[in-house]
Amino acid sequence: MGLDITYDILIIGAGPIGLAAGLEAQKEGLSYLILERGCLVNSIYNYPLNMTFFSTSERLEIGGVPFTSLNAKPTRSEAMEYYRRVADTFDLNINLFEEVQHLQPEGEIYHIQTSKSTYKARNVVVAVGFYGIPNLLHVPGEDLAKVRHYYFDPHYYFRQKVLVVGANNSAADAALETWRKGAEVTLVVRQPELGSIKYWTKPDLENRIKAGEIKAYFNASVTEVRAQEVDIQTPEGKVTVANDFVLAMTGYQPDFSFLEKIGVKLTEDEKRYPQYHPDTMETNLPRVYLAGVICGGMDTHVWFIENSREHAIKIVRHIKHAQEAAKV
Template identity: 85%
Template sequence: MNKKNLDTTYDIVIIGAGPIGLAAGLEAQKAGLSYLIVEKGCLVNSIYNYPLNMTFFSTSERLEIGGVPFTSLNAKPTRAEALEYYRRVAEKFALNIHLFEAVERLQPEGGLYRLSTSKGEYRARHVVVAVGFYGIPNLLHVPGENLPKVRHYYFDPHYYYRQKVVVVGANNSAADAALETWRKGADVTLVVRQAELGSIKYWTKPDLENRIKEGEIKAYFNASITEVRGREVDIQTPEGKLTLENDFVLAMTGYQPDFSFLQQMGVNLTEDEKRYPQYDPETMETNLPNVYLAGVICGGMDTHVWFIENSREHAVKIVRHIKQEAERV
């Protein structure tokens, strides 16, 4: 234990240095509250793990925090531009951030909270959980999924040049992976569980539909992978089982929040498949006094409900509530 860390009690400790965690730090700073942002990875770790050539659906002004303008060369900003922007915000306001430090445990202690991390311990009057959902992929649950050729994260298309690639999924991530790897020389097969493509960026969907129509990207709908082997993959289609030669499987099946962390803290979750956490939408406070949620974590398994642009206000609500409660004392 790093006892030096316990000498200071922060008004707020924020778990997660994504855009919403940074926004919470900015609001705390503006309100004159002492704060610390603790992040298990790098700054805006989820955005860093996006595909190399990823383009946001949102325009740049909708990704802004702290009143800092976000300028982009194009109508839609890129991953690289977002990384640059959030670095500049962190530097401009000299935000108090500890990176590559994972929070392992949170427990009440004498009206405060003690946070145990991979590098020390801290006390806080209030805790804001602003973690994302990019750390735990939704698995296929098929034999062979643990083989190195199966990837749940896609980064750079060049890697798959002249490889036989199966992309699993129906939405943006699958569309981007299929198109980019095909354009870099991969032999691409798309496997979609539904009867049609899902929610895809409007400038990407026609491109993918045309590639499928022309037979340049093979696609199987109402289909699923049933087994992965070293040089093959089995696909169940409406016409029966199909075995394909295969080098890599890109399972773009989405991700989910770390519910075990919320449960360990004592945050109530619904018992259905949505796993919605309990919080007051007006204040963002959970069933635990002085513990708040912000950002995508609020949606449980509905990870496409909250985005940067519509959850920036969570930080404002949280700090306003903390200030109001302090004034009542």
């Protein structure tokens, strides 16, 4: 059990920003523990096998540790190698595959119940990502095994009829990669045109669509999925296409239920912005902080590794100053 230690900071999430918070705490001489319900940098692990970051490697660095890459844009495997080496080099205090279930304040201390133990901490940093809960299509047949909200390896779809839903990077990568591995690909885009796609990918997909190698329906949506076909509503009417797999690359959302359960206030509109002070990252709960993409609510394209690394610095600086002020 962890009750014999009261940590200065307990960090929920071992993604890049959670690791950055641990590095800052260590640098400032604060005791800390990082808890992660999955593997190290779990969101990156769940990215597609051949995924390439939009950012350059130096913008993904944390703790001042250089991230060298063989490519202009680093890959998923390079990023996992980098963050593993950071965790090992600094011997970060991390418990993996341990899910935080409950947070209970008692005076100036938080009691944290997990799937394995109980801990005490003066401050809590929530640095969880948004890759665990997919945005659903909400159509009949979405519960069929053929419907996937995560895409990993294109080889699996060789000689299969694949329908990809989405307009942005994930959908573009899935469509192009599965097509190149021998799939018959249909793309369904709700908008009138392709969305925000990496500049080296977008013209490739546009050319495949123009050549008729990938069939695309714009201003369209899936209305029903069945065992061997899919219905698509288009501006010209309903279209039924033969289908083996549906890759719904419709994005993901943070675990709002966890934030609500521990008492973090959220806006009541569709954006579900959590309440926090931008200078300190402290929420409406005293000494509970947010870091990383969770800060954007449903706006999951606002915060990234490169622009939320500073959250860790703000948080640890605020905690350190509060501790020093309490000693005066």
